[in-house]
Amino acid sequence: MRFRASSIPRSLRPILIAALASTALLRPLASSAEQLPRFADFEDIAEKAGLTMTNVFGGVDTKKYIIETTGTGIAIFDYDNDGWLDIFIVNGTTLDQRPADNAPTNHLYHNNHDGTFTDVTAKSGLVATGWGQGVCVGDYDNDGWDDLYVTYYGKNRLYHNERGVFKEVSGQAAVAGSGKAWGSGCAFVDYDRDGLLDLVVANYVDFDISTAPAPGERASCVWKGVPVMCGPRGLPGAKNILYHNLGGGKFEDVTTKAHIDNATGHYALSISTLDYDDDGWPDIYIACDSTPSILYHNNHDGTFTDVAIVAGAAFNEDGRAQAGMGSTIADFNGDGKLDIFRTNFSDDTSTLYRNNGNGTFDDVTFAAGLGLHTQYLGWGTMFFDFDNDGWPDLLLANGHVYPEVDKQHLGSNFQEPKILYRNNGNGTFTDISAEAGSGITKSTSARGLAVGDLWNSGHLSAVISNMNAHPSLLVNGIKSPNHWIAFRTIGTKSNRDGIGSRLTLSAAGRLRVDEVRSGSSYSSSSDMRVHFGLGATDRIDFVEVRWPSGLQERFTGLRVDLIHDLKEGTGTAVTVGKKARRILFAPAEQANVYSPFALK
Numbered sequence: 001m002r003f004r005a006s007s008i009p010r011s012l013r014p015i016l017i018a019a020l021a022s023t024a025l026l027r028p029l030a031s032s033a034e035q036l037p038r039f040a041d042f043e044d045i046a047e048k049a050g051l052t053m054t055n056v057f058g059g060v061d062t063k064k065y066i067i068e069t070t071g072t073g074i075a076i077f078d079y080d081n082d083g084w085l086d087i088f089i090v091n092g093t094t095l096d097q098r099p100a101d102n103a104p105t106n107h108l109y110h111n112n113h114d115g116t117f118t119d120v121t122a123k124s125g126l127v128a129t130g131w132g133q134g135v136c137v138g139d140y141d142n143d144g145w146d147d148l149y150v151t152y153y154g155k156n157r158l159y160h161n162e163r164g165v166f167k168e169v170s171g172q173a174a175v176a177g178s179g180k181a182w183g184s185g186c187a188f189v190d191y192d193r194d195g196l197l198d199l200v201v202a203n204y205v206d207f208d209i210s211t212a213p214a215p216g217e218r219a220s221c222v223w224k225g226v227p228v229m230c231g232p233r234g235l236p237g238a239k240n241i242l243y244h245n246l247g248g249g250k251f252e253d254v255t256t257k258a259h260i261d262n263a264t265g266h267y268a269l270s271i272s273t274l275d276y277d278d279d280g281w282p283d284i285y286i287a288c289d290s291t292p293s294i295l296y297h298n299n300h301d302g303t304f305t306d307v308a309i310v311a312g313a314a315f316n317e318d319g320r321a322q323a324g325m326g327s328t329i330a331d332f333n334g335d336g337k338l339d340i341f342r343t344n345f346s347d348d349t350s351t352l353y354r355n356n357g358n359g360t361f362d363d364v365t366f367a368a369g370l371g372l373h374t375q376y377l378g379w380g381t382m383f384f385d386f387d388n389d390g391w392p393d394l395l396l397a398n399g400h401v402y403p404e405v406d407k408q409h410l411g412s413n414f415q416e417p418k419i420l421y422r423n424n425g426n427g428t429f430t431d432i433s434a435e436a437g438s439g440i441t442k443s444t445s446a447r448g449l450a451v452g453d454l455w456n457s458g459h460l461s462a463v464i465s466n467m468n469a470h471p472s473l474l475v476n477g478i479k480s481p482n483h484w485i486a487f488r489t490i491g492t493k494s495n496r497d498g499i500g501s502r503l504t505l506s507a508a509g510r511l512r513v514d515e516v517r518s519g520s521s522y523s524s525s526s527d528m529r530v531h532f533g534l535g536a537t538d539r540i541d542f543v544e545v546r547w548p549s550g551l552q553e554r555f556t557g558l559r560v561d562l563i564h565d566l567k568e569g570t571g572t573a574v575t576v577g578k579k580a581r582r583i584l585f586a587p588a589e590q591a592n593v594y595s596p597f598a599l600k
Contacts, residue, residue: 038478039387039422039432042439042462046473050117051463053470056104057092060468061403064095065212066231067153069401070184070204070269071379071447073134073523074463074471076454077146079124080164084111085452085527087463089471090132090150103129106150111454125166130154134270134448134523138188138197141249142496149175149199151183151523156201160249175199175243175251182207182238185271187519189282190495191258192302193548196245197495197518200260202268202286203238205231224410228402232267232289240268240286240294242304254302263306266291272327272520274338275502276311277359280546282500285313287324287342310360313340313353317363322348326449326522330383330392331513332368333427336504338515343378343396343522346412350378350396369421369428370394376416377401380449380522384460388482388533390512391423397464397522399445415443418464418474439474446472452527458484458561460531483534483560485543489516492568493549500548503530506541534560544574 046052058068072090079086087109098104105127109117121127131153139146145161155176159166170176177183185202192198213234216227220234242260243251255261267289273282281298285308288294292314296304308314315321323345332339337355344350349371353361365371376398383392398416405412420436421429433440448465459479464472485505489498498516505512514530534540538560545566546552553571558564 038435039480040420040436040440041477042420042437042474043477044439044442044472045115045475046471049115049473050119051087051089051109051471051473053089053091053107053119054104055089055091055465055467055469055471056094057467058094059403063229063401063403064215065209066205066229066235067131067182067207067209068095069229070133071399071445071467072132072465073185073448073521073525074380074450074465075135075137075148075525076450076452076463076527077137077525079108079146079161080110081145082111084113084456085454086111087117088126088135088148089463089465090135090448090523091129092132093129105129106132113455115455124164125168126159128157128168133183134185134519135525136186136188136199136519137525137528138199138499138518139496140188140197140199140245142196142491144496146497149186149188151186151201153182153207155179156183156186169249173249173251174253177201177241184269185286185519185523187271187273187284187517188497188499189273189284189518190500190548191242191282191298191304192244193281193494193500193550195491195493195495195549196247197497197499198245199243199251200271200273200284201241201243202271203240204269204289205267206236206238207231223402224408226402226404226408226410228404237265237267237291239264257302259303259305260296263294263296266294268294269324270326270519270522272329272340273500273517274329274340274515275500276338276340276355278337278502280550282548285327285329285340287327289325289345290321290323292321293324293342307359312361312363316349316351316365322351325377325379326381328382328394328520329515329517332383332392332423334391334425334510334512336511336513338513341381341383341394343381346377346400347374349374350381364427367427369430372431373419375412376419377412379447380464380524382449382451382462382521382526384451384462385423385484385531385533386420386460386476387422387480388458388484388535389423389425389480390482390510390533390535390537391425393423394421394429395419395449395451395462396421397446397449399447399467413443415445417441417443418446437477439472444469444472447522448524449521450524450526453486453529453531453563456563458486460527482536483538484532485534485540485558485560486529486531486563487543488529488563488565489545489547490565490567491547491549493551494547494568497528498545498547498566498568499528502546504544504546505532506543507534507539508537529563545571
């Protein structure tokens with residue numbers, strides 16, 4: 001008997017899937033010769049690599065207020081232009097005041113090129129204490145040095161990178177905010193394509209700790225019969241902010257002028273930018289907690305319209321708002337269109353929105369095999385091709401918001417394992433978490449997640465922020481023989497980072513598509529270099545770049561297994577006709593030989 005996923009009530013699908021999975025356990029085990037190869041063995045090497053800071057965020061055993069629950073983001077970027085990615089970890093604080101010499105601070109770790117990192121926070125000018133939240137990276141003044149924007153409950157901070165030393169300039173740049181807002185996710189994006197990076201900031205709730213209700217005081221402060229911290233339901237939503245870059249280190253708040261504040265009543269958390277309709281103008285997706293998520297469509301005239309509901313990216317397929325936390329963007333099924341994946345609260349599934357290419361999305365969570373896990377509360381998430389087979393895989397960082405779940409046995413745990421889904425190359429995923437190594441199976445209360453090629457080896461690693469614990473640095477100990485290629489975009493007429501550029505790679509009769517973006521995941525910023533796994537293919541035909549300036553050019557003669565700089569204006573210009581190019585779909589290329597991966 002066959003069932004269509006849409007014909008089965010969504011609430012019953014995880015039960016059915018679990019039942020079907022359990023029947024598989026009754027079948028005879030395959031012989032060792034028939035066993036599928038092991039694709040991942042992720043180990044957490046944070047401590048041995050020198051990432052020893054503690055992410056301080058509210059109480060450990062009790063969370064009295066919602067401000068203690070959201071956690072912080074991660075940025076992976078090359079702050080000193082030495083060609084190696086460094087790691088910035090946002091930190092929080094506690095309700096109790098601490099002495100200044102013992103106050104928690106954000107941390108910047110310099111990459112030593114040998115698998116270790118050195119804490120350079122103090123000498124880089126990034127010591128700061130407060131309720132830190134998210135972070136995004138972008139060279140807003142086009143001087144060739146990436147800058148940092150960090151959101152807070154309170155005033156946000158813009159750090160100008162002055163050759164590896166940072167200066168806090170949020171006041172003179174006019175991007176600090178009111179000082180009373182709760183900044184969450186952020187992203188640099190050149191929404192008007194004038195060559196200067198603008199800044200979009202999500203704000204979570206309008207929260208005043210002096211008047212906040214106590215756990216159990218309201219109906220919205222009780223979860224499964226247990227008094228817990230209040231919110232976000234029952235608290236007023238906040239408005240998102242758009243800053244237009246005026247040049248000269250100055251920004252202007254154009255929130256109302258751009259119609260950003262027309263979307264009201266949302267609890268906005270994380271931001272991912274993407275050109276979902278492939279019209280050459282960047283759009284903005286915001287994962288929202290307990291309210292419909294937002295998809296700001298760029299109207300090409302300096303304004304935006306929230307089209308999430310009509311586009312099918314606001315709710316799940318049942319028409320229900322979910323508690324969105326993080327989001328990530330990729331062409332997961334190889335059809336040339338960028339799709340959206342969003343993590344949500346526990347007792348629910350995450351959501352995969354497949355881009356239909358006509359301005360709409362379909363929720364294909366269950367059809368893609370992503371509907372099993374409902375017990376976890378997801379935060380950071382990234383598409384990344386960890387085995388370089390040419391198909392973006394999915395990593396999810398999980399952790400609950402209520403420490404009380406451990407004592408009350410409510411079906412969830414405060415600390416939860418990660419989930420790793422391997423892309424099967426046919427529109428579906430397989431959960432390989434149990435066999436993916438201790439770095440995946442170890443439980444933490446995770447929040448922010450960023451990925452990057454930390455050692456320029458072609459192998460992507462992940463950095464995760466954990467509540468009141470050390471961060472995690474996940475490195476895959478299994479090295480695939482698959483080939484890869486990566487690109488750093490350098491804008492000349494466009495913004496220096498090339499943020500918003502769309503790259504189309506041709507290899508072995510198939511096209512792969514991705515974009516350069518700033519913020520994503522949960523309030524984090526990953527390696528902005530665009531990485532493509534190639535499988536067994538050992539050459540590419542070309543990579544085409546459509547720059548924010550409108551220039552479209554082709555680069556050829558590029559060797560695989562290397563990172564290439566693509567400078568705007570140095571390729572061969574491409575004339576674009578009215579008829580869209582056909583994107584070819586090819587089956588996954590499976591590698592069958594693996595050897596241990598050692599850092600060099």
